[in-house]
Amino acid sequence: xxxxxxxxxxxxxxxxxxxxxxxxxxxxxxxxxxxxxxxxxxxxxxxxxxxxxxxxxxxxxxxxxxxxxxxxxxxxxxxxxxxxxxxxxxxxxxxxxxxxxxxxxxxxxxxxxxxxxxxxxxxxxxxxxxxxxxxxxxxxxxxxxxxxxxxxxxxxxxxxxxxxxxxxxxxxxxxxxxxxxxxxxxxxxxxxxxxxxxxxxxxxxxxxxxxxxxxxxxxxxxxxxxxxxxxxxxxxxxxxxxxxxxxxxxxxxxxxxxxxxxxxxxxxxxxxxxxxxxxxxxxxxxxxxxxxxxxxxxxx
Numbered sequence: 001x002x003x004x005x006x007x008x009x010x011x012x013x014x015x016x017x018x019x020x021x022x023x024x025x026x027x028x029x030x031x032x033x034x035x036x037x038x039x040x041x042x043x044x045x046x047x048x049x050x051x052x053x054x055x056x057x058x059x060x061x062x063x064x065x066x067x068x069x070x071x072x073x074x075x076x077x078x079x080x081x082x083x084x085x086x087x088x089x090x091x092x093x094x095x096x097x098x099x100x101x102x103x104x105x106x107x108x109x110x111x112x113x114x115x116x117x118x119x120x121x122x123x124x125x126x127x128x129x130x131x132x133x134x135x136x137x138x139x140x141x142x143x144x145x146x147x148x149x150x151x152x153x154x155x156x157x158x159x160x161x162x163x164x165x166x167x168x169x170x171x172x173x174x175x176x177x178x179x180x181x182x183x184x185x186x187x188x189x190x191x192x193x194x195x196x197x198x199x200x201x202x203x204x205x206x207x208x209x210x211x212x213x214x215x216x217x218x219x220x221x222x223x224x225x226x227x228x229x230x231x232x233x234x235x236x237x238x239x240x241x242x243x244x245x246x247x248x249x250x251x252x253x254x255x256x257x258x259x260x261x262x263x264x265x266x267x268x269x270x271x272x273x274x275x276x277x278x279x280x281x282x283x284x285x286x287x288x289x290x291x292x293x294x295x296x297x298x299x300x
Contacts, residue, residue, distance in 0.1 A: 013040060033240045094132075117243055145179050
């Protein structure tokens with residue numbers, strides 16, 4: 001179900017959403033935002049792994065969560081859901097073949113002339129696998145990735161740390177890549193009061209989005225450093241917002257680094273450039289999401 005917002009066909013884009021949806025509580029907001037955006041022609045959703053520290057079945061957990069979101073929204077059967085890789089790549093040469101990687105290859109190599117974007121809200125395993133399976137996809141899609149530490153040196157960052165091999169494959173490839181690093185996606189701060197007022201009243205999906213975030217916040221109550229109690233970071237939402245407006249004055253083209261085992265950026269070349277964002281329009285992204293949730297609730 002799309003909102004009754006008219007978008008000319010010539011301006012629509014194909015989109016695949018790759019998400020470690022059960023990792024925290026912010027992927028769900030980005031997924032729902034994407035599903036409610038009329039400009040996007042959703043070609044599939046992929047459940048991604050998020051390591052084995054918290055779950056030995058993290059990819060399957062993500063698939064289950066995506067299916068739950070579709071069910072709550074009344075969209076079961078309208079969008080295909082695919083399994084991504086079960087775990088990180090074992091090296092930089094062996095693809096972790098999965099339904100998700102096969103979807104990316106299939107859609108990239110299709111005859112559809114509309115631009116194809118794939119957003120990655122977790123580890124970038126399935127993109128690296130798709131490229132190793134068929135390098136011809138490189139000039140047939142654009143990848144948008146929430147991940148990596150702050151430039152220029154890099155730092156620990158969860159999504160990057162969940163598959164360093166995959167990141168090195170993608171960074172060394174010619175795939176057009178938009179990177180939203182940790183210091184940028186971290187600007188997506190919201191208060192629980194804001195979410196209670198703007199999200200929870202928006203029907204069944206609004207109640208679920210708010211409740212699952214509060215529940216996770218409470219379950220991590222013994223962690224004194226994060227989350228902080230009355231706020232959260234909707235860090236995956238910029239991947240959706242930047243497809244609506246790519247903020248051409250807020251990124252730099254930087255030489256793609258190699259990732260060292262300690263997640264630092266090692267500069268070894270100057271030819272391969274990637275788009276690295278240094279700012280995002282938090283107000284635009286949040287208000288668009290809130291408005292679409294309200295409209296969806298009213299249409300329901």
